[in-house]
Amino acid sequence: METTTRNILVAPLNWGIGHATRCIPIIKALQQNNFNPIIASDGAALAILKKEFPEILCLELPSYEIEYAKNGNHFKWKMLKNMPAMIDAILNEKKIVKKWVKKYDLYGIISDNRLGVFSKKIPCVFMTHQLNVLTGNTSWLTSKLHQATIKKFNECWVPDFQKNPNLSGKLGHLDHPDFKIKYIGALSRLKKMPLPQRYDLMVMLSGPEPQRSMLEERLFEESLRYDGKVVFVKGKIETEQKVLQYDNITFYNFMNSEELEKTFNESALVLCRSGYTTIMDLSFLNKKAFFIPTPGQYEQEYLAKKLKKEGLVPYAKQEDFRIENLLEVDLYKGLKPFENKTSWKQLFGLFERE
Known part of the structure; x- marks a missing residue:
């Protein structure tokens, strides 16, 4: 009988709450497959996951301090100005995660767009729908830099479908990727229910x-x-x-x-x-x-x-x-559900140790 606790660190980026909420089905799937998720993030993303999973250990990571410009045209410059703080946070993240790998005997890491949550010692997954990062006329550069980071991870999971129709279009699809991509299907914490209409x-x-x-x-x-x-x-x-x-x-x-x-x-x-x-x-x-x-x-x-x-x-x-x-x-037709055939057991096979 195996008594080891197989800890997996799940670390979503705190940028809006989308990264955190799409990790909810993954955290639940880990629990159902006899893994023990540990959550790591900051700000609103961490707060929402604490509310959702009060029984799970939640750890704090440094903030990327992402703020939007008041004027949409200044968006890119605001992000560039924010770069030093972001790089600082990523370097701090790396140091912290190095300690956590040992302290919590981590079996693996699932990072949703957190660039520094990575270790060479254990299997690491980078989850993103942005294999291409659109920034206007600098898209080629931001995409190349992003892909260079993703390459360090063992696998990249894209919450979408490989073939058409799909949801992310050119964001989540590359012509000639040089790293391992797995399309894991759309993710949602929500289900369709037949309820009477209350609101227009x-x-x-x-x-x-x-x-x-x-x-x-x-x-x-x-x-x-x-x-x-x-x-x-x-x-x-x-x-x-x-x-x-x-x-x-x-x-x-x-x-x-x-x-x-x-x-x-x-x-x-x-x-x-x-x-x-x-x-x-x-x-x-x-x-x-x-x-x-x-x-x-x-x-x-x-x-x-x-x-x-x-x-x-x-x-x-x-x-x-x-x-x-x-x-x-x-x-307009509205959004239609896709059939998701993802096998979590197969995906999580990456974290199985002998």
């Missing part, structure tokens, strides 16, 4: 500041002009949940996975950012949606354009959005 519109905010707050102000004013029942989830992770009724709108500062799943299923239409995790969630839920990409974030702009072109979901720029835009949704 669900507004779902997410992503780093100050853009989250700017969109909140914008959509608050627009939602007041909406003819129907609105549930408005601000995406602010705070210690206590606050619920406020104002006119036709019910406000929540945040919801846990269970509440979100229920509310998504009770809503006819979703208005949100075009972040990749959100897109995966909406496809699991078979939802009609309208997107407002984060200004200046090339990845979200690319995904919104891709899905519009495929006739699935319309979008508008943040400064152009009016509540009347939602009438366009009826002309």
